[in-house]
Amino acid sequence: MRGLAALLMCVLALRAFAIDPLPFKDRAEEVRFQNLTKELRCLVCQNQSLADSEAQLAGELRRQVFEMMQSGKSDEEIKQYLVARYNDFVLYDPPMKPGTWLLWLGPGALLIVGVGVLLNVLRKRARQAVADIDPEEDW
Amino acid sequence: MRLLPLAVFAALVCLLAFGIHWNEHHEMTEVPSPLIGKPAPDFTLPYLYEADKTLSRSELLGKPYVLNVFGSWCPTCQYEHPILTDSVKKLGIKLVGLDWRDDPDDAKRWLAQFGNPYDAVITDRDGRAGIDFGVYMAPESFLVDAQGMIRYKRIGMFTPELVRSELLPRIAELAKPLQATP
Numbered sequence: 263m264r265g266l267a268a269l270l271m272c273v274l275a276l277r278a279f280a281i282d283p284l285p286f287k288d289r290a291e292e293v294r295f296q297n298l299t300k301e302l303r304c305l306v307c308q309n310q311s312l313a314d315s316e317a318q319l320a321g322e323l324r325r326q327v328f329e330m331m332q333s334g335k336s337d338e339e340i341k342q343y344l345v346a347r348y349n350d351f352v353l354y355d356p357p358m359k360p361g362t363w364l365l366w367l368g369p370g371a372l373l374i375v376g377v378g379v380l381l382n383v384l385r386k387r388a389r390q391a392v393a394d395i396d397p398e399e400d401w
Numbered sequence: 402m403r404l405l406p407l408a409v410f411a412a413l414v415c416l417l418a419f420g421i422h423w424n425e426h427h428e429m430t431e432v433p434s435p436l437i438g439k440p441a442p443d444f445t446l447p448y449l450y451e452a453d454k455t456l457s458r459s460e461l462l463g464k465p466y467v468l469n470v471f472g473s474w475c476p477t478c479q480y481e482h483p484i485l486t487d488s489v490k491k492l493g494i495k496l497v498g499l500d501w502r503d504d505p506d507d508a509k510r511w512l513a514q515f516g517n518p519y520d521a522v523i524t525d526r527d528g529r530a531g532i533d534f535g536v537y538m539a540p541e542s543f544l545v546d547a548q549g550m551i552r553y554k555r556i557g558m559f560t561p562e563l564v565r566s567e568l569l570p571r572i573a574e575l576a577k578p579l580q581a582t583p
Contacts, residue, residue: 305537308430318502319537322528347535351432 284328291331298337299324302344303352311354434535434554441468441545442533449500449508449522456497456523458549465552465575466495467568468543469519470531472503473511475539481558485518488564494572498522501531501539544568546575 304315445457498519544553
C-alpha cells in the first residue's frame, strides 16, 4: 500500500513537471503568468485553459506568453496578440460587442422573463385563493 | 392565453431542433480565423531540402498560392496527401508546404514515401510561424492572393468535394481585386 502511494506520488510529481517549468524571476511574475494563462483558452483541448492544457500548442503559447511578459508587454497586449491570431475564442472572458450581446445579456433577460411569469402566476393564484374562501363555511 | 404554455413549448422544441441541425452541419471545434481578408503574417523560413536557404512572404508576392500546413506526425495529413496530389495540384496554383513542428528528416522520409506534391516546402520547427498564422491543428490550408492577402482558410483536411466547392470558386475570384477591408 505504501509502495503504491509512493508510486502515485512519483507519477503526480512527474505530471507536475510535464507542464514546462519556466524561469520566473519572482513569485509575483509567476502569479501574473498563472492568472493570465487561466484566462486564455487552449485551441486544441477547447475546454481547458492554457494553464491546464498539456497539448503541445498550449505549451508553445505559454512560452509565447512568457516571452512577451519578459519583453515588458502588458496583459492586454498579450491578449490582443492572441486574439489577432486565434479570434476572441481564446478569451474565457469574451468582450462585450454586438456579436456577444445575446451571450452577455441573454441570461439576465431570461431571468427577468422568468420572474415576470412567476409573479404573474403567483398573483393569479392568490386572487383565486381569496375567491375560493367561502365566508359561510363551517370550520 | 391558454395556448401560451403550448406556444412556449413549441418555441423551445424549435430552438433545440435548430441546435441539433446546427451541430450536425458545423464543426463545433472550428475557430474561424480573424486573418481572412488581412495580409498574411510575415515569415522567413528555411527550405526543407536546402536548409541554408530561406523563403519569405515577400518573395511569394505577385502570384497566388496555397499554403498547406502539414507534418509527418499528422495522420490526417496522410489522408489529405492524395487529395493534394490529385485535386489541388490540378488547379494550377502554386502549392507551398509548411512542415509544422516536425523533424526535417522525418518530413523528408514522409515526402519520399508518399510523394512530394509541393512546389516548395518550408519548415517551422518550433511552431512560431504557425502561431502567427493562427494554426492550431494540422492539416490547415490558406489561400493567399498575389497581394499577400489571406482569402480563405481551411481547418482540417481537404476533400475532393471541398476543393471543388470551396477552393475552386475562390481561386476563380482571385482575378477580381479584393474589396478594401476596414
